[in-house]
Amino acid sequence: MDLAAVFTIEILYSIAVLVLISAGLAVVFGMMRVINLAHGEFMMMGGYATIVAVQAGINIFVAMLVVAPLVVGIIGLIVERLVIRHLYGRLVDTLLATWGLSLAFIGLAVMIFGNTTTGVSTPIAGFTLGRFQVSGYNFFIIVVATLLLVGGYIVLRATRVGLVARGTMQSADMASALGYSPDRVYMSTFFVGSALAGLAGGVMAPLVGLMPTWGTAYIAKAFITVISGGASIVFGLFSSATVLGVVSQTFTFLSGPVIGEVALLVTAIVLLRLLPQGITGYFFRGRL
Amino acid sequence: MAINRRTMLKGAAAVSALAAPPFIRNAFAETPIKMGTVFDITGIFDAYGRPIDMAVRLAVKQINDAGGLLGRPVEHISYDTQSDMALYTQYAQQLTRQDNVDVVHGGILSASREAIRQTLRRANTLYFYNIQYEGGVCDRNCFVTGVTPAQTTEVQIPHTMEKWGKTVYILAADYNYGQLMARWIQKYVGDNGGETLAVEFFPLDVSDFGSTITNIQAAGPDMVYSALVGGPHMSFYRQWAAAGMKDRIPIASTTLGVGSEHLVLTPEEGNGIVVCYNYSPELDTPANNQFKAAWAEMHGANTVPQIHELAVSNYQGVMLWAEAVKAAGTPDRDAVIDALEGGLELEGPAGKVSIDPQTHHATLDVHIMEMREQRLDVLESFASREPIDTQLVCDLIANPDDNMHYEIDI
Numbered sequence: 001m002d003l004a005a006v007f008t009i010e011i012l013y014s015i016a017v018l019v020l021i022s023a024g025l026a027v028v029f030g031m032m033r034v035i036n037l038a039h040g041e042f043m044m045m046g047g048y049a050t051i052v053a054v055q056a057g058i059n060i061f062v063a064m065l066v067v068a069p070l071v072v073g074i075i076g077l078i079v080e081r082l083v084i085r086h087l088y089g090r091l092v093d094t095l096l097a098t099w100g101l102s103l104a105f106i107g108l109a110v111m112i113f114g115n116t117t118t119g120v121s122t123p124i125a126g127f128t129l130g131r132f133q134v135s136g137y138n139f140f141i142i143v144v145a146t147l148l149l150v151g152g153y154i155v156l157r158a159t160r161v162g163l164v165a166r167g168t169m170q171s172a173d174m175a176s177a178l179g180y181s182p183d184r185v186y187m188s189t190f191f192v193g194s195a196l197a198g199l200a201g202g203v204m205a206p207l208v209g210l211m212p213t214w215g216t217a218y219i220a221k222a223f224i225t226v227i228s229g230g231a232s233i234v235f236g237l238f239s240s241a242t243v244l245g246v247v248s249q250t251f252t253f254l255s256g257p258v259i260g261e262v263a264l265l266v267t268a269i270v271l272l273r274l275l276p277q278g279i280t281g282y283f284f285r286g287r288l
Numbered sequence: 289m290a291i292n293r294r295t296m297l298k299g300a301a302a303v304s305a306l307a308a309p310p311f312i313r314n315a316f317a318e319t320p321i322k323m324g325t326v327f328d329i330t331g332i333f334d335a336y337g338r339p340i341d342m343a344v345r346l347a348v349k350q351i352n353d354a355g356g357l358l359g360r361p362v363e364h365i366s367y368d369t370q371s372d373m374a375l376y377t378q379y380a381q382q383l384t385r386q387d388n389v390d391v392v393h394g395g396i397l398s399a400s401r402e403a404i405r406q407t408l409r410r411a412n413t414l415y416f417y418n419i420q421y422e423g424g425v426c427d428r429n430c431f432v433t434g435v436t437p438a439q440t441t442e443v444q445i446p447h448t449m450e451k452w453g454k455t456v457y458i459l460a461a462d463y464n465y466g467q468l469m470a471r472w473i474q475k476y477v478g479d480n481g482g483e484t485l486a487v488e489f490f491p492l493d494v495s496d497f498g499s500t501i502t503n504i505q506a507a508g509p510d511m512v513y514s515a516l517v518g519g520p521h522m523s524f525y526r527q528w529a530a531a532g533m534k535d536r537i538p539i540a541s542t543t544l545g546v547g548s549e550h551l552v553l554t555p556e557e558g559n560g561i562v563v564c565y566n567y568s569p570e571l572d573t574p575a576n577n578q579f580k581a582a583w584a585e586m587h588g589a590n591t592v593p594q595i596h597e598l599a600v601s602n603y604q605g606v607m608l609w610a611e612a613v614k615a616a617g618t619p620d621r622d623a624v625i626d627a628l629e630g631g632l633e634l635e636g637p638a639g640k641v642s643i644d645p646q647t648h649h650a651t652l653d654v655h656i657m658e659m660r661e662q663r664l665d666v667l668e669s670f671a672s673r674e675p676i677d678t679q680l681v682c683d684l685i686a687n688p689d690d691n692m693h694y695e696i697d698i
Binding site for chain 1: 334
């Protein structure tokens with residue numbers, strides 16, 4: 001009975017992690033069609049920002065939820081102004097440019113932080129569920145991911161800012177004819193996407209051995225989740241994360257992490273074969 | 289601007305004048321003795337490789353400051369394999385074919401050692417593997433100065449079983465070291481009357497251990513033995529502490545700490561983990577204190593915490609090789625091998641180091657240590673432990689042409 005409860009929590013946690021790591025990419029790629037190969041490095045920088053902030057004395061929750069997104073958002077802003085802005089619409093060129101950026105960021109991180117930085121511990125204690133100990137931090141991550149999805153939906157649906165963003169993504173010419181600067185909108189969207197990546201890195205920092213190359217492990221999964229999701233940002237992210245998370249965790253419990261990863265990849269291949277437009281190309285069509 | 293023949297010739301002359309200096313050799317300089325190294329200085333194993341590289345550079349500097357070897361300077365040719373196995377083979381071939389080095393110190397993961405050992409053997413280039421590993425390499429061309437399971441795990445397991453109990457759950461990295469180490473742990477647990485509940489293997493890039501932690505709790509062992517390797521596997525210790533398991537089931541490890549991982553974990557995550565190695569930064573011996581002082585002078589006092597077992601092993605390996613060259617009077621491979629087999633002894637930062645002629649492995653002092661407040665505090669010491677595990681399978685005196693990595697069978 002309590003094993004079933006632990007199992008459920010692990011699945012929810014797995015879905016939440018997929019949502020978290022893909023949210024930034026969903027905004028940047030899903031809305032702007034910019035392939036940001038440095039997404040993993042943005043997450044890594046969010047993690048390091050959290051560690052530095054905590055070591056400077058800032059409360060860990062503030063460091064994770066405020067400092068990390070802000071810092072990485074600003075870095076994203078600079079990257080957008082200097083690099084991405086010139087490459088809109090040029091898919092292969094952004095690929096190359098962001099790949100170079102990811103290498104540069106890793107190198108910078110190695111120079112500044114080295115490879116044996118002491119991390120931060122999870123701020124939330126474990127608790128007992130029947131005869132099992134569960135990490136309380138997993139709940140925190142589930143809550144953050146849920147708030148992210150709900151908040152994203154509300155912003156895109158019910159606020160003017162969201163409306164302008166959606167409009168510009170659909171037709172930049174119309175939006176500019178109506179008086180909104182697409183340049184500005186792209187800039188702000190990239191800022192939000194980077195901030196979300198920083199948030200993911202900051203929240204995950206207490207749970208992983210943070211090294212400069214940590215982000216490279218997550219970029220593939222993030223892309224898979226976003227592309228399997230399809231055109232809709234919130235619903236797409238939620239549906240693909242759910243499918244992939246459930247499948248991979250189930251197989252991990254049955255036979256170990258290796259099979260879990262394989263199952264995730266096989267599911268992604270099957271999904272893309274059957275639903276080439278992503279899940280929200282066929283279900284939840286037209287939804288946000 | 290159109291380039292005509294005149295400008296072309298002028299340009300060529302200028303360029304060759306600039307490039308000339310490297311080709312102008314001081315005819316009176318002594319030809320250096322070349323030492324090649326191949327380590328992962330960047331990438332996911334850089335926590336191991338970077339301090340190793342620093343230790344080797346310190347050793348070379350000390351040798352050269354003392355006048356070199358046999359009056360000749362030691363030239364250190366260093367390649368960074370960037371945690372990529374393919375580059376090991378490539379650089380090993382480059383060292384033997386192009387750079388023509390007299391000795392290679394290299395390899396960190398056992399997979400990297402096996403990738404280059406045969407290349408170096410075929411090229412008759414002396415090879416030192418100065419890393420703790422799973423034992424069993426039997427190769428006249430290869431000298432191993434790292435500790436093996438019979439030296440460390442054989443005393444670590446009874447110590448922990450006496451402290452904590454009889455049932456063990458094993459986690460290991462999924463490659464040759466982890467697989468073989470898991471077998472050794474099971475063997476010694478069985479020899480001491482204990483029981484291995486389960487063994488789990490993880491590829492080197494797995495960093496999510498949630499289901500594993502649940503499985504461990506379901507099995508309920510008295511202790512967990514971890515042979516996990518590398519940066520991503522560090523997440524296990526974090527997530528273990530996050531689940532509040534730190535005070536419920538104790539952990540022992542055969543790998544944690546060799547790459548200064550006790551600095552990456554916070555004290556709450558690391559306290560109480562028991563390990564057993566050749567070196568601890570806390571060893572209070574004249575040799576260790578001198579070593580740390582020299583390191584601080586060359587690399588800066590703030591890098592002293594990065595000194596770990598693998599770095600010290602490589603420092604001792606280089607120094608041992610240097611002593612052998614001096615004793616042999618020449619860097620030629622066969623003469624150096626004879627010198628090493630002849631009972632040469634080195635007083636290194638980790639204690640006495642000598643080579644066992646039967647196996648070409650090192651006899652070393654080992655210490656059982658506990659991680660406490662980001663230190664490795666020594667609990668118990670064992671002097672001059674011979675590499676008995678490799679001695680069981682390897683006899684280079686009787687079979688000098690042996691070229692095998694023997695794997696233990698359980």
